[in-house]
Amino acid sequence: MITIRERIPADNPQLVAIWQRSVRATHHFIGEKQMAEFKPLVEHYLPLLGVWVAEIAGRPCGFIALDDNKVEMLFIDAGQRGQGVGSALLNHAQARHDGLVLDVNEQNPQAVGFYQRYGFVVTGRSPLDGQGNPYPLLHMALSPR
Template identity: 55%
Template sequence: MEHLTHISNADRQRLVEVWEGAVRATHHFLSEEDIQFFKPLVRDTYLDSVQLTCLRDSEGRISGFIGIADDKVEMLFVDPAQHGQGIGRALLEHAVAQGARAVDVNEQNPRAVGFYLRMGFVQQGRSEVDGSGKPFPILHLVKQ
């Protein structure tokens, strides 16, 4: 049985592992250089800029996590070995219940785009570059 919990500092390495595994499984448009560019930013900056919640399995291991700032989902990553098991849905439903109403998603990640659209989000805008100025188009979605 999985359960939602908050994150402790002891969980940071596992969060980075989940992030990297999920990115490698779904962000095929990123090069190895891109992943290595983002990895320390995730570990040292991005995780500290959001309110984090994770879903843990029966052994207490993190299966996925979500980060929220204000009313926006800033990150949602699920261990790729557990994709398709409702972890992302449970995390996103929790975030929406906490007031999250917006998310940005890489246009080049069609599985994630489809997931958010199925979860009731609609496209409100698009940017040609990501928040780091890299040429990865971002779709701006809002909850209907």
């Protein structure tokens, strides 16, 4: 059973580890150098965003980070993908915010497909990510309930 709770500061090391495992499993276009560059950004933003942690049997297995209705991060531990954790986290976010929006790496077709199956539609595209790297982003939106 998946439970969802608000992040506490002591969760941060586990959430960063989940982020790392998730990115390594799904973002094959990102090398270890970029991972090392992104890690401090993840650590910096976790306390600044509304973060919800998914747990199975009391162990964190994924998280969603929100800035109002924008999904800034959604990462599922590599070993827990396909178990409903991502959908549970999006359901949790959708219950709190109408009209969710997000950006997803175009080079991560599994994530793009997941969001489309959930009901998100592409509303735009940027050729670079937020740090100016050549990782195109798809801008997606979920219609309000």
